[in-house]
Amino acid sequence: xxxxxxxxxxxxxxxxxxxxxxxxxxxxxxxQTGGATNSAKADPNAxxxxxxxITFLPKQVNNPYFTVAQKGAESAGTAIKGEVxxxxxxxxxxxxxxxxxxxxxxxxxxxxVISANDANAVAPALKTARSQGLxxxxxxxxxxxxxxxxxxNQATSNEIAAGQVKLVADAVGGSGEIAILSxxxxxxxxxxxxxxxxxxxxxxxxxxxxxxxTAYGNDDDQTSFQKTQGLLQAHPNLKGIISPTTxxxxxxxxxxxxxxxxxxxxxxxxxxxxxxxxxxxxGTVKSFALWDPSKLxxxxxxxxxxxxxxxxxxxEGEKYKAGELGDYTIGAKGEVVLxxxxxxxxxxxxxxxx
Amino acid sequence: xxxxLRWETALVFLLVVVALTGQVSTSGSFLSxxxxxxxxxxxxxxxxxxxxxxxxxxxxxxxxSVASVLGLSSxxxxxxxxxxxxxxxxxxxxxxxGAVCGAVNGLLVTRLGLPSLAVTIGTLALYRGLAxxxxxxxxxxxxxxxxxxxxxxPLPGTNIPYPIVLAAVLAVLFGVALHASSFGRSVxxxxxxxxxxxxxxxxxxxxxxxxxxxxxxxxxxxxxVYTFRFSSARADNGVGLELAVVxxxxxGGVSIFGGRGTxxxxxxxxxxxxxxxNLLILQDTSTEVLTIVTxxxxxxxxxxxxxxxxxxxxxxxxx
Numbered sequence: 081x082x083x084x085x086x087x088x089x090x091x092x093x094x095x096x097x098x099x100x101x102x103x104x105x106x107x108x109x110x111x112q113t114g115g116a117t118n119s120a121k122a123d124p125n126a127x128x129x130x131x132x133x134i135t136f137l138p139k140q141v142n143n144p145y146f147t148v149a150q151k152g153a154e155s156a157g158t159a160i161k162g163e164v165x166x167x168x169x170x171x172x173x174x175x176x177x178x179x180x181x182x183x184x185x186x187x188x189x190x191x192x193v194i195s196a197n198d199a200n201a202v203a204p205a206l207k208t209a210r211s212q213g214l215x216x217x218x219x220x221x222x223x224x225x226x227x228x229x230x231x232x233n234q235a236t237s238n239e240i241a242a243g244q245v246k247l248v249a250d251a252v253g254g255s256g257e258i259a260i261l262s263x264x265x266x267x268x269x270x271x272x273x274x275x276x277x278x279x280x281x282x283x284x285x286x287x288x289x290x291x292x293x294t295a296y297g298n299d300d301d302q303t304s305f306q307k308t309q310g311l312l313q314a315h316p317n318l319k320g321i322i323s324p325t326t327x328x329x330x331x332x333x334x335x336x337x338x339x340x341x342x343x344x345x346x347x348x349x350x351x352x353x354x355x356x357x358x359x360x361x362x363g364t365v366k367s368f369a370l371w372d373p374s375k376l377x378x379x380x381x382x383x384x385x386x387x388x389x390x391x392x393x394x395x396e397g398e399k400y401k402a403g404e405l406g407d408y409t410i411g412a413k414g415e416v417v418l419x420x421x422x423x424x425x426x427x428x429x430x431x432x433x434x
Numbered sequence: 435x436x437x438x439l440r441w442e443t444a445l446v447f448l449l450v451v452v453a454l455t456g457q458v459s460t461s462g463s464f465l466s467x468x469x470x471x472x473x474x475x476x477x478x479x480x481x482x483x484x485x486x487x488x489x490x491x492x493x494x495x496x497x498x499s500v501a502s503v504l505g506l507s508s509x510x511x512x513x514x515x516x517x518x519x520x521x522x523x524x525x526x527x528x529x530x531x532g533a534v535c536g537a538v539n540g541l542l543v544t545r546l547g548l549p550s551l552a553v554t555i556g557t558l559a560l561y562r563g564l565a566x567x568x569x570x571x572x573x574x575x576x577x578x579x580x581x582x583x584x585x586x587x588p589l590p591g592t593n594i595p596y597p598i599v600l601a602a603v604l605a606v607l608f609g610v611a612l613h614a615s616s617f618g619r620s621v622x623x624x625x626x627x628x629x630x631x632x633x634x635x636x637x638x639x640x641x642x643x644x645x646x647x648x649x650x651x652x653x654x655x656x657x658x659v660y661t662f663r664f665s666s667a668r669a670d671n672g673v674g675l676e677l678a679v680v681x682x683x684x685x686g687g688v689s690i691f692g693g694r695g696t697x698x699x700x701x702x703x704x705x706x707x708x709x710x711x712n713l714l715i716l717q718d719t720s721t722e723v724l725t726i727v728t729x730x731x732x733x734x735x736x737x738x739x740x741x742x743x744x745x746x747x748x749x750x751x752x753x
Contacts, residue, residue, distance in 0.1 A: 141721045179711075186716065204586040
């Protein structure tokens, strides 16, 4: 057979199979359907069912933050006499959670508690899972709103981002160049916080602060470490760094503590007390913040149980009780807020162990 | 040929073992229609790319840039979609771009005489870099449901995902090209003995170039599938996928040195790797174990065919 013929055959076959129909453009595609539709009625007095099967799906396994959240989820599982199963991918790529979502549907679990790596990449699989009866609760990082029932927000973006800006302003003494070391460029929560930080920085009380760069460490220790190095080299006058990610802030602290910039360049961010204890004690970091991820996992799991038991449907205004955390109300767009983050300093850090 | 058949028989046997133990240990959910549908979705892109890559490896070359071409194709879809192009124009365009990427690999290998391993490690980085230039860090996700449902719904009335239908059609085309055409015989001849092939009048360079072009074009098609399946066009789509594809091809009994292997074996290899992974996840095996099992399978994939071959040779040599 002629080689050109083979080539032509294969390519035309591929093209013919992929291109069909006429003229679908961004403009003609029209509106995406949005908003979760719930036809079911909530029964606030329904008891939490026993023996519920709940899958806990973090962004990636072996990430200390999600390990703590998982402990919270498991303790909620014990409290509701259900079965919480933790599973997940080893990498935080956009699409790597999809297999696990499909598996949860296949295993006929009652609910799925997930922190989405990419709001859109998981959406088709979540929608399919929901159509098969799974209740979907997102926590930490939301999926597309029409693909889940309830989103558990760790704290409002405003609370977190404003808190971070205040911490860095206090640390650098109110003026100087600052930079942000973020996680992946697509992380829903990171981008929301960065936007609010920019709005905060525009306020008169922060007029002395100047944001010079936003770097992305991809939630990878080595990359974050090098990006910190890069930031300091690119901006000799840098006074402070905000790293609102547990991986980033620890890597940045490690770099700073062993460099000439220790104590001169201030670092704050979102970190876990166990990761940051050393750097708070040696003076690299004055203060940092975080919500308690175990409470987040606990609340997300309790919410999943409430959904699966019919106590709530995810509609705005519904109230439910989340075990030892007390009462919560579902807000606009099916969101529930855990509460304001905790600030850790030299004085209180030893009271926390996670 | 007899020795080759032996490895493929072993693969089919392994497949049956995995299927049966899976079926028993998951009390019937492993082979259920729903799970087979998900399994099909998970191996769709790997199956697609494995087809042309089989021919490339049989011809004694390698293409490690395929996953980056997939990423570039995905990024281009997002970028052109945002620029207002129609999908009917975008899709053929990205396939052509994929073919051009493949042609660049092929020309560097055949015209400059560079080793394909080095060339495609280079273009692995280059094409991924281009993808990042095209789409940057953003994700494009507002594709119409008529296209994205391609990745979430099966062929009406069955549990067969659309990507598998596409892979099956291409598998027939590639199967005929490799096993039932003079083109295919030439590919084997080149892989077995390139000098000999050249002296018997086979146009070695042209055939190799064709294979690289095919690999690029099909990788771009896989990029289309990937993008719609996750309704998400991103520059980092499919990072590391080349290793899964090469693993499947080698597990399928294709010799990394060229000249040996069948498309049937490769398809069995794809199915075995995908099936095992699916089964382990379904049984809640921890991710650490999953990584170890995948690594061991990779080793087995290289060792086992060469061991069976050596045993067969020894047996033949014995009186």
